[in-house]
Amino acid sequence: MTTKFRGILEWVKQQIEEEKLKAGDKLPSIRLLAEQFQCSKNTVVKALFELEKQHIVYAKPKSGYYVVDDYQTPSTHENGIDFLSAGPDQRIMPYEDFQHCINQAIDHYKEQLFTYSEHQGLFSLRVELVRYLRQLQVFTKPERLVITSGSQQALHVLSNMPFPNGKKNILIEQPTYFGMVDILKLNHIPTLEIELSMEGIDFERLENLFRANDIKFFYIIPRCHNPLGHHYTNDEKKKIVALAEKYDVYIVEDDYLAELDPNTKADPLFAYEPNGRVIYVKSFSKVFLPGLRIATVVLPEKMISSFVRYKFSTDFNTSPLSQGALEIYLKSGMFQYHLESVKELYIKKMKTLLEACSLYLPNYVQFTKPISGFYLTIFLPSHIDVEKLIYLLHEKHIYLDNASRMYLAENKQKAIRLSISQVNENKIHFGIQQLATFIIDMCEKKKYNPLSFKSYH
Numbered sequence: 001m002t003t004k005f006r007g008i009l010e011w012v013k014q015q016i017e018e019e020k021l022k023a024g025d026k027l028p029s030i031r032l033l034a035e036q037f038q039c040s041k042n043t044v045v046k047a048l049f050e051l052e053k054q055h056i057v058y059a060k061p062k063s064g065y066y067v068v069d070d071y072q073t074p075s076t077h078e079n080g081i082d083f084l085s086a087g088p089d090q091r092i093m094p095y096e097d098f099q100h101c102i103n104q105a106i107d108h109y110k111e112q113l114f115t116y117s118e119h120q121g122l123f124s125l126r127v128e129l130v131r132y133l134r135q136l137q138v139f140t141k142p143e144r145l146v147i148t149s150g151s152q153q154a155l156h157v158l159s160n161m162p163f164p165n166g167k168k169n170i171l172i173e174q175p176t177y178f179g180m181v182d183i184l185k186l187n188h189i190p191t192l193e194i195e196l197s198m199e200g201i202d203f204e205r206l207e208n209l210f211r212a213n214d215i216k217f218f219y220i221i222p223r224c225h226n227p228l229g230h231h232y233t234n235d236e237k238k239k240i241v242a243l244a245e246k247y248d249v250y251i252v253e254d255d256y257l258a259e260l261d262p263n264t265k266a267d268p269l270f271a272y273e274p275n276g277r278v279i280y281v282k283s284f285s286k287v288f289l290p291g292l293r294i295a296t297v298v299l300p301e302k303m304i305s306s307f308v309r310y311k312f313s314t315d316f317n318t319s320p321l322s323q324g325a326l327e328i329y330l331k332s333g334m335f336q337y338h339l340e341s342v343k344e345l346y347i348k349k350m351k352t353l354l355e356a357c358s359l360y361l362p363n364y365v366q367f368t369k370p371i372s373g374f375y376l377t378i379f380l381p382s383h384i385d386v387e388k389l390i391y392l393l394h395e396k397h398i399y400l401d402n403a404s405r406m407y408l409a410e411n412k413q414k415a416i417r418l419s420i421s422q423v424n425e426n427k428i429h430f431g432i433q434q435l436a437t438f439i440i441d442m443c444e445k446k447k448y449n450p451l452s453f454k455s456y457h
């Protein structure tokens with residue numbers, strides 16, 4: 001029933017997006033939809049009711065269902081092709097369900113709204129999160145969890161607070177999440193880098209860095225890497241943890257897209273040293289709602305009070321309303337249900353993007369080949385003006401990101417990052433075709449010589 005139900009919702013939304021159904025148009029009858037989707041009329045009625053609740057269609061008594069005239073594709077770049085936005089796909093966000101949770105949370109946690117709540121985060125949410133994290137092979141207890149206002153805050157606090165090893169430098173992969181690069185730059189934190197490609201990192205270099213550079217922690221995105229889409233193997237993760245142990249370096253593991261890993265045997269680094277060497281950071285922005293501003297961090301007990309003090313100095317406490325709503329959402333099983341559709345959709349979109357890149361991009365352009373996640377990076381010939389390329393595409397309503405801000409040093413690599421999270425699946429092929437045309441055009445204008453292009457490895 002559920003897949004047919006979802007199928008009808010998706011179909012109607014798609015028809016509207018593709019303008020096959022316009023404002024004021026009548027939807028096919030319940031009988032026709034039931035025939036088309038091979039389901040009961042009851043399922044169709046439920047789906048139409050859901051669309052009505054979402055204000056996408058409305059019912060005219062004794063006539064049928066019609067498209068509401070102000071319905072819009074809910075992407076930030078509504079009419080374009082959005083490879084830029086990195087928030088979750090709004091078409092599958094369970095607003096209605098979540099509304100119930102918010103309402104319940106207001107009821108349930110009204111006391112906390114009149115006062116400042118627990119600095120470490122609501123204990124009842126931490127209990128729920130401990131249960132949830134088990135599925136990700138993170139076995140811990142509520143006392144070791146701190147709820148933060150997004151994982152960005154966790155990264156900010158960790159970068160600025162002292163660590164038990166008394167060391168000063170932070171090591172990052174290159175490229176890496178730009179939010180982390182910004183924290184390090186803006187706070188003038190001494191930072192070292194290690195190159196990451198789809199083949200992984202150079203372990204000899206990692207060991208040398210760990211041995212000789214007073215490294216406080218190594219910030220690592222273990223899967224669905226932002227921006228490459230890289231995943232470490234379990235053996236590599238074990239090796240990193242063993243080296244961290246050997247040289248007294250902490251690991252900050254940013255597992256922001258753990259849920260999208262199709263490899264069910266993949267462990268987080270945390271699983272190889274759960275006693276505190278690996279600090280585990282889990283955001284709820286990507287698979288759920290960024291506006292909620294909720295993440296959790298699993299710390300060694302000896303770091304809790306210092307972490308909480310640093311966090312307290314920035315915001316006192318994370319919104320109890322957001323915390324309460326997430327707790328109810330997790331407890332009710334709605335989150336688990338939501339995750340299934342999320343996973344399926346993103347894996348499908350990434351497959352389509354890879355297909356389009358292989359088909360249309362010229363062979364002197366290299367791109368990463370993620371198995372899942374939101375991001376894929378395209379490396380461009382060195383003479384291409386990336387800003388200009390982005391501008392020209394923007395004019396055509398195709399949006400993507402310059403990956404240069406994901407590097408610590410400037411102009412390291414000419415690269416663009418594509419995100420599949422909010423792009424409409426049906427527009428991916430066309431978007432990549434356009435991108436390829438612009439790249440080829442720019443190369444031809446420069447009389448591109450393939451032999452002069454240094455390939456990326």
Ligand SMILES: Cc1ncc(COP(=O)(O)O)c(C=O)c1O
Nearest residue numbers: 150151152177226256283285295
């Ligand atoms: C790798 C990574 N870590 C952390 C964050 C921050 O997420 P939030 O603060 O919304 O939890 C992001 C956001 O894009 C990200 O890509």
